[in-house]
Amino acid sequence: MAVIRFSSLEQVNKRKPVHVDPPSKDVADYFGINVFDDQKMRKFLSGEAYEHVKRAIYRGTPIDRKMADAVAIGMKAWASERGATHYTHWFQPLTGGTAEKHDAFLEYNGNGGVVESFSGKALAQQEPDASSFPSGGLRNTFEARGYTAWDPSSPAFVIGDTLSIPTIFISYTGEALDHKTPLLRALNAVNDAATVVCQYFDKNVSQVQANLGWEQEFFLIDEALYYARPDLSLTGRTLMGHASAKDQQLDDHYFGSIPERVSAFLKELEFEAYKLGIPIKTRHNEVAPNQYEIAPIYSECNLAVDQNVLVMEVMKRVSRHHDFRVLFHEKPFAGINGSGKHNNWSLSTDTGVILHSPGKNPKSNLQFLTFIVNTIKAVFEHQDLLRASILTASNAHRLGANEAPPAILSCFLGKEVSKMLDQIEEQVTNRKMTPDEKTELKLDIGKIPEILLDNTDRNRTSPFAFTGNRFEFRAVGGSANSATPMAVLNAAVAAQLRSFSKAVDELIEQGVKKDEAIFQVLRQEIIASKSIRFEGDNYSDGWLKEAKKRGLSNITDIPDSIHTYESAKAKQLFVSQGILGENEIAARVEVMYENYIMKVQIEARVLGDLAINHIVPTAVKYQNVLMQNVALLKELYGDDYESLSGNRVALIREISERVTEIKTMVNEMVEARKVANKIDLAEKRAAAYSKNVFPYLDKIRYHIDKLELIVDDEMWPLPKYRELLFSN
Ligand code: ADP
Ligand code: MG
DSSP, X not given: OOSOOGGGHHHXXXXXXXXXXXXXXXXXXXXXXXXXXXHHHHHHSOHHHHHHHHHHHHHOOOOOHHHHHHHHHHHHHHHHHTTOOEEEEEBOBTTSSOBOOEEESEEEOSSSSEEEOOOHHHHHEEOOOOTTSOOTTSSOGGGOOEEEEEOTTSOOEEETTEEEEEEEEXXXXXXXXXXXXXXXXXXXXXXXXXXXXXXXXXXXOOOEEEEEEEEEEEEEEEHHHHHTOHHHHHHSSOSOOOOOSSSSTTOOSTTOOOOXXXXXXXXXXXXXXXXXXXXXXXEEEOSSTTEEEEEEOOEEHHHHHHHXXXXXXXXXHHHHHTTEEEEOOSOSSTTSOOOBEEEEEEEEETTSOBTTSOOSSHXXXXXXXXXXXXXXXXXXXXXXXXXXXXXXXXXXXXXXXTTSOXXXXXXXXXXXXXXXXXXXXXXXXXXXXXXXXXXXHHHHHHTHHHHHHTOOOOOTTOSEEEOSSSEXXXXXXXXXXXXXXXXXXXXXXXXXXXXXXXXXXXXXXTTOOHHHHHHHHHHHHHHHTGGGBOOSOTTSHHHHHHHHHHTXXXXXXXXXXXXXXXXXXXXXXXXXXXXXXXHHHHHHHHHHHHHHHHHHHHHHHHHHHHIIIIIHHHHHHHHHHHHHHHHHHHHHHGGGHHHHTTTHHHHHHHHHHHHHHHHHHHHHHHHHHHHHHTOOSHHHHHHHIIIIIHHHHHHHHHHHHHHHHHSOTTTOOSOOHHHHHSOO
């Protein structure tokens, strides 16, 4: 397809849906068929090997070489049955996405022949020689080795002919080079700290797990249109494009009926996801045209993160069967809603209690309030770090835009829970409470569940909202790997729970009764974190002012935000809990700066190229048509030509002016890049990109979008927003 205009969208809209039928009507027949899950482990492993893996999963105990061999044999037997001939260690490098290097099961048998085999060593550890992944200097050129090591807590799976083994990716000296390692460490920390707190309420709790249910938003764009927009295919977002006369004003897409081709894509996607044990439960249209959402049933956090990363890969693959491209970018189109990945998060015990869900009696509700208050306090305490965990070059376009929360962290609790916290604040005192006061408070606390049931108020503008039995971290970006925000959140909550139990224990030691000690510390934390609680509209200008008055931070510059990782507070949080060491933090920060620089650099190059090679020549061509027309009018009508040429003379001038502006600014942008590139220190270079290069993107775009409105539609070289958004 050459230039795609609205009139030629017919070809796109006539594409036939491709239906892929699952092998059975009953999902249970194929759910998890390609996952080496508990059921398969029981079947393919010896009792002893099975017990070892289970212990490794639940207790984090190491698996020795002999057991690893036994597991490898069982895993290989199963994988071969599923058609696997190769295996790979599957990991999540800091570049984003996933990485894999496939090896055949093939080995020499020592007698001149070959056998298929898979050893415990190959299962447990590999050296993928992945030396070109960013490491922030943790691997210098002499010691460029990185290792992948099996993560038994996330089950292996088969895709195509390959057995994929989820792994962590670490340097020769054991430092984290990936997203998963710090997450696993943070999950351990929160398990330890939360279990201690649970002991105040229930001695039977021996384990606490973090849960995650992600909601993935995305756009689907027809492949032909995608390829016709180099900015979209190279940077993931449109760098230019005037708003369509109609986009989402009517809200007619949200929860609307799903177009047939999209629905065929979603069906195949679900089928593929189910085979991989990913329990996709929800699918619906989102607010923007061509925008959709899927969400699974929540699960343990590490597994959920892996499943999200995996499903994103599956989505990219399956979308192509349907001539679609899937966009995860947080803001592919200016002026309309972007895509987030809401992270629904909670803690739960091995006794089956969701700690962020109200209980049935005053005691379990006090536990519930304890976890709510400590979560809020953790968000308050580490608001800057939480922001840093989600503020990426791409997500920055979404945050603070009209439909997304600003870069200010705040918590929404809802009327009833807020009221409870206010009550504790008012009723509890530092002196001993009278029995009556205690009874009253406990009675009130006992009432929470009934009230919550019919308390369906929701605040969809909040970046961190309580939604009945969990918190929803909505600020996470659509293209993000949730491991990082989840590592930071769990680390922050772990540290807070530790400081909470320390304070409670101190009071108990001073002779204060347990209940009362808990109440007193809760009260202190409620007071200390009050400013982070906000029930109003986070999108409003009023909130920006109010938040400032409250002293909440609002960092929108990305390099500034990345810098938060190196603050004393952040270091204390990570280092003291063994989540990241000082040099791991430094390395990660370096990678984040470099990533940011690269993103802006690529966008600047693509925009410069499109502006100079596509837009300017087109505008000049159209200007020539106008000039010719005016010249001919003059020839025919002499001095009367001016009144007969309408606004064409003015248009000719406007085109000249805009073209000049564009050319000048593209040159300036190139110069700004050259200056920035000479700066040695990544942090300073990133700052130069943010302050001196990035602003040109919008300024240049402004003139291009104005030209789009003037130039003949037939000549315009790129599909416009209305074409991109209204085809499927
Ligand atoms: P909504 O759009 O109303 O927020 P969705 O149904 O789209 O809700 O997604 C909610 C997500 O939250 C799902 O993945 C769901 O499984 C998950 N979820 C539900 N309860 C919990 C919980 N206690 N902890 C973590 N995630 C949860
Ligand atoms: Mg939600």
